[in-house]
Amino acid sequence: AAESMFNRPVCVQVRCQGCEERRLNVRVSIELLSVSNPVHKKDLAVRLTDDTDPFFLYNLVISEEDFQSLKTQQGLLVDFSAFPQKFIDLLQQCIQEQNKDIPRFLLQLVSSASVLDHTPVFLNVVETNPFKHLTHLSLKFLPGNDAEIKKFLASCLKCLKEDKIKLEEKLKKTEEDLTRQLSYTQQ
Amino acid sequence: AAESMFNRPVCVQVRCQGCEERRLNVRVSIELLSVSNPVHKKDLAVRLTDDTDPFFLYNLVISEEDFQSLKTQQGLLVDFSAFPQKFIDLLQQCIQEQNKDIPRFLLQLVSSASVLDHTPVFLNVVETNPFKHLTHLSLKFLPGNDAEIKKFLASCLKCLKEDKIKLEEKLKKTEEDLTRQLSYTQQ
Missing domain, CATH: 2.170.210.20 (Spindle assembly abnormal protein 6, N-terminal domain)
Structure with missing residues (x-):
């Protein structure tokens, strides 16, 4: 740990x-x-x-x-x-x-x-x-050495993948939220 | 190449x-x-x-x-x-x-x-x-070997960083677009 x-x-x-x-x-x-x-x-x-x-x-x-x-x-x-x-x-x-x-x-x-x-x-x-x-x-x-750099890069990749998933979720949620608000306002 | x-x-x-x-x-x-x-x-x-x-x-x-x-x-x-x-x-x-x-x-x-x-x-x-x-x-x-894995992970990291930047830009643009439309509709 x-x-x-x-x-x-x-x-x-x-x-x-x-x-x-x-x-x-x-x-x-x-x-x-x-x-x-x-x-x-x-x-x-x-x-x-x-x-x-x-x-x-x-x-x-x-x-x-x-x-x-x-x-x-x-x-x-x-x-x-x-x-x-x-x-x-x-x-x-x-x-x-x-x-x-x-x-x-x-x-x-x-x-x-x-x-x-x-x-x-x-x-x-x-x-x-x-x-x-x-x-x-x-x-x-x-x-x-190469083995240490390899391990470090794998941990960076893991963090970055998590960040990317969060961003994709946020983008999806933002689109849905605002589209909903927009359709509500237009009624 | x-x-x-x-x-x-x-x-x-x-x-x-x-x-x-x-x-x-x-x-x-x-x-x-x-x-x-x-x-x-x-x-x-x-x-x-x-x-x-x-x-x-x-x-x-x-x-x-x-x-x-x-x-x-x-x-x-x-x-x-x-x-x-x-x-x-x-x-x-x-x-x-x-x-x-x-x-x-x-x-x-x-x-x-x-x-x-x-x-x-x-x-x-x-x-x-x-x-x-x-x-x-x-x-x-x-x-x-470690050196090859290291190089491969570095190239993955580079692609993922580019993806993340594009996603951040798209999120920003989506928020701006929809906020503009929303304020236009509410007028």
Whole structure:
């Protein structure tokens, strides 16, 4: 079971090796995954996708144990249960600033390769103050393999089919309603 | 470039090793693929999918050279250019018979495994007359790998997104049209 905490496109600054910086709308999805084997616990799953590119997929899954090393390594002061909301707060700050010329909070997607292609990327939350760049958080994502992309696309297809059925029903109902009103008015 | 010749669900009889026979609706797509490398030629691409199962994908691509061995092996009397239409004629005959208790023409999907799962399958067009079963055609399909399923799902997603946009536009236009007519009638 997955509990969705955040799912929306955010503007990121893409930095690849030897390339010009560019902007990209990346959909960030944050979910808590219930894992009950061997014991009941929750993993944090973060997914980066691009609504315009079906093959763009980067994944990060953080277990409570993973989080301990992330916490030490990046000097975080929150615990695992509070971390998702703090991450979302940081994303919200970036979203608030994303249309400004000089945003104070910025999301960077950094790759050591020359293009975003089958290599890990870092998603960094960077604050720029008059003195320096401060990296609040840096998360490493792995590119999705074919099997993961396949599963992701199947879930998109399922949602889209449901949307389409709802739209068809709404269209039918709208036509019926208004036609009925029209015939009633004309009497 | 691909030229679509046939694309619709047909009822097939599934036969796996040691399993009970069952019916399945399989979408058969037949396309001519233009290949211009090294010389200009056309390949016949046949795809089996299941509208209710995004991971169900079997492929067969027949080049003109492949066809020569198929022709010899199965004693076919048509040439490569006439083959696709003959195949479609056979499918149509199966479709016409598919709701009958004892269909004269039947499509079989045969696997040597115990389930349809990552093993090749044969699609057979079988005629049953009072005397015997006659196999008119037997084509071997390979299961799609993750990369092929990924590409197929991305193309489904693209079509479905276009359908959804058209539906949204139609709903908007219908609402506007009928609201205008209604207000006109009420004046």
